[in-house]
Amino acid sequence: MKTYLFSPGPVMVEEPVRQSLLHYDICHRSPEFEEMFAGVQEKILRLFEADDSYYAVVVSGSGTSANETCLSTVFRDGDEALLINNGEFGNRLQEILEKYNVPTHVVAPGWANTVDLNEVEALLKAHPKITYICMVFHETSTGMINPAHAVGELAAKYGKRFFVDCVSAAAGEHIDVVKNHIDLCTSVGGKCLGAYPGSAYVCGKEDLMAALSPEMGKNVYLNLAKHYQMAKKCHQTPNTPNVTLFWALDAALDWTLDREGLDGRIARYQTCAKILRDGMKEMGLRFLLPEEQMSNTVTSVFLPEGRDVTAFVADMANSGYTVYAGKGKYFDMNMFQVANMGAIYPDDCKKFLEVLRSHI
C-alpha cells in the first residue's frame, strides 16, 4: 500500500531529492563541499526573495535549532524582545527566549486569534530597549498566516530588527524578506521545500550577522556568529554537518526554484488546499479559521460531533494517510490538521477526500 503524508512535516519528497541521498561520500572539509554549500546558500536567498544585502547559513538540526541559533546569539545584555505569540510555535519561541534570559514583552491574543497591531505599537513606544520583534510567519498549530508585512512596517518605523520563524512557510508562501522588512528568518528542508528533516537554515541581513561576535552566543553549537564567520571564510560549517542531507536540500531547492518555480509551487499548494477545503466543506466539516486567514498548506478541521480524533487518526493511518491530531485544547475538541506540503498533487488530494469521507 502506498502511504501518503498529509502532515505538516516530514513530507513526501520528489524522486530526484530521494536519489540525491545516494551521492558518493565526500568530506565537509573539501572544495567539493564548499562549492555545493555556496550554491545552497545562494538558492536559500532566492527562496526568501532576498537581495544581496542578505546572507544564508545552514544548521544541521530541526527547525528549533535554527530558531535557537538566532535567538541565543543576537541579544546583548540589556536588550529586550517583543514576541507575538498566538500558538504552539509562538510558545516555542517564548520558551527559547526565556531559556536564554531575554526579557520579553509578549503580545498573546490567544491561539487562532489575530494580533492587535495597536498593542504591538504601544509596547514598542513604551519599551525602548526592545531590539527585536519576533513572530511566526505561519503558525502551524492553527494554520494561520500572521501579518508579516504590517509587523515589518512597525519594525521599520521604530528602528527594530524583525525575526520571523518561517519554518512552515518558506516555499509555501512568498516570504519576501525585503518588502516585509524581515531582518532574520529561519526555515527547514522537511516541510514546504520538500527535502528531509534535519536541515535547517537561517537567512538574515549580512550587516546584522557580521556585527555578531561568537562570545555573544550563549550556546556552543547553535551560534549564529560562528556559523556566519565560518561560512563567510570558506563555505564550511563550524561543526561536522549532515553532509548527505545537504545534497537533498540542494536537490529540493533546484526542484522548487528551477523545475517547478517558486510561483508554480505556491500556486500548486493553493490549488491543492482549495480542493481539500472545498471537499471538506461539502462533507459539512467545520474549519478552525476563516479561509482568508489560512496558509496555503495547513487546514485545521473539526471532526463531526462524537468522532474521537485519536481513533480517526489511527483509521486514516491504516488506510495509508497520515494526518495530525490537533494540538493543545484543539485535541480535546477533536480537531485534526491536514497539510498539503511536499510532493502532493491535486489527484492525491481527491483520493484523500474519498478516504476521509469513509472515515468521518
Ligand SMILES: Cc1ncc(COP(=O)(O)O)c(C=O)c1O
Ligand atoms: C512554525 C514552526 N516553528 C518551529 C517548529 C519546530 O520545528 P522542529 O520540530 O523541526 O524543531 C515547527 C515544527 O513544526 C513549526 O511548524
